Amino acid sequence: MDRVPILSLGDVLLVSIQVDLQDESVVALQEDLAERIVDSGASGVVIDISAVEIVDSFIGRMFATIASLSKVLDAETVVVGMRPAVAITLVELGLSLQGVRTALDLERGLAALRRRRAERELRPAEDPDGSDEAVEAVETPAATGD
Amino acid sequence: MADETQRVYALVRSSEQELLDRWVDVAAASLQGRLMRSELERACGDLLAALTPALDAAGLNIRADAYASARALLAEMSRDRARRGFSPSETATDVFALKEALFAIADARGEAVETVVAVSRWVDALGLYTFEVVAKAREQVITEQAEQLLELTTPVVKLWEGVVAVPLIGTLDSARTQVVMEKLLQTLIDTGSEHAIIDITGVPAVDTEVAQHLLKTVVAARLMGAECTISGIRPQIAQTIVALGIEFGDIPTKATLAAALLHALRNSGVEVVRRRRTGAG
Numbered sequence: 001m002d003r004v005p006i007l008s009l010g011d012v013l014l015v016s017i018q019v020d021l022q023d024e025s026v027v028a029l030q031e032d033l034a035e036r037i038v039d040s041g042a043s044g045v046v047i048d049i050s051a052v053e054i055v056d057s058f059i060g061r062m063f064a065t066i067a068s069l070s071k072v073l074d075a076e077t078v079v080v081g082m083r084p085a086v087a088i089t090l091v092e093l094g095l096s097l098q099g100v101r102t103a104l105d106l107e108r109g110l111a112a113l114r115r116r117r118a119e120r121e122l123r124p125a126e127d128p129d130g131s132d133e134a135v136e137a138v139e140t141p142a143a144t145g146d
Numbered sequence: 147m148a149d150e151t152q153r154v155y156a157l158v159r160s161s162e163q164e165l166l167d168r169w170v171d172v173a174a175a176s177l178q179g180r181l182m183r184s185e186l187e188r189a190c191g192d193l194l195a196a197l198t199p200a201l202d203a204a205g206l207n208i209r210a211d212a213y214a215s216a217r218a219l220l221a222e223m224s225r226d227r228a229r230r231g232f233s234p235s236e237t238a239t240d241v242f243a244l245k246e247a248l249f250a251i252a253d254a255r256g257e258a259v260e261t262v263v264a265v266s267r268w269v270d271a272l273g274l275y276t277f278e279v280v281a282k283a284r285e286q287v288i289t290e291q292a293e294q295l296l297e298l299t300t301p302v303v304k305l306w307e308g309v310v311a312v313p314l315i316g317t318l319d320s321a322r323t324q325v326v327m328e329k330l331l332q333t334l335i336d337t338g339s340e341h342a343i344i345d346i347t348g349v350p351a352v353d354t355e356v357a358q359h360l361l362k363t364v365v366a367a368r369l370m371g372a373e374c375t376i377s378g379i380r381p382q383i384a385q386t387i388v389a390l391g392i393e394f395g396d397i398p399t400k401a402t403l404a405a406a407l408l409h410a411l412r413n414s415g416v417e418v419v420r421r422r423r424t425g426a427g
Contacts, residue, residue, distance in 0.1 A: 079369075079371075080371065082369055082370045082371070083335075083370075084327075084328055084331030084332050084334075084335065084366070084370065085328075086369075087331055087366040087367070087369040087370050088324075088327060088328070088331070088366050090366075090369055091362045091365050091366045091369070092362075096365045096368075096369075097369060101371075102368060102369055102370060102371035103371035104334065104335070104338055104339075104340060104370060104371040104372060105338070105371075108340070108371065109371070
């Protein structure tokens, strides 16, 4: 079984998937990632899937699972470099990956994480319960239907 | 059956010249001089010359191999006539004229009803074959045009650095959505654009299926990390969308392409300002 390497880039963890994933390596990746986030206290996770050509519903769900998992550990997940064919497949499978942030490429993904961190630091931490929702609303201005 | 075939064959062979003359007469009458008689004579003569040995070899089944040359002649004839503006019925009528000619001869020879029925069935099959050829040729043209249309009507244009738009024109179906989707997503990658605008000004009607297709495209673009706006919603379309209860969710929709472009520009941090006139204007 191939283990997917997890690289550390500042306080961001970079997962670059270069092989066709098997189900067990997906499970292993989720476990490894959770451990690494806790160990390193990373604030962001970037999953680069620009080399992935084939996805199934299991892998599609992995993105959502990793996103929720890192959210619980207070890290933001960005999936970058999705190929058109992969995007179409996921849509046809009915997986819209709600709650997963995406970016065109690694550079933009890292930039998005930086922006998000800057926003977070600007925001006073007086409202820890509601803050998460508030940030969510700010970072996706399109979501207000404007 | 074999007996019937024999009798039809005998009928055709009995007086070939007379048959041909009668056939040309009837066909020429229905065409009312739109085709030269000599040309008609040649066409009918060739056809008859191909049909007679085929009838002998394979009987009344015009799908048999022995009929290959006769079928080719018929196909050539109907294609040629179609090109010259004759309707498929007129071409078929020409072939059916053979029936009339054969009936007249059968009548003169006092043939049994069974023979006449067999003749009728045989000529009907020949006439219908010309119809089939025309229909097939038309279908081919339609398929080719549909493909060309698919290619022509889905351009992806770049409006600004990082902003691309697809002006959709015509009815959206699954095949077209697929092409649009693939082209748009590929362009997003090629140009590194983070904003896409789907303009539906040219879409005549939006129903739940079309909306479904649009939603799919938007979600796919989002998965790749691009924001998608739908623009060009005409008043009637807006009415339909509301009446059908179609939910576009959190997808931004704009009335015009201009509004969508402005929205995309603002989102990417570009501010559009009117330059103040310095002269005495």
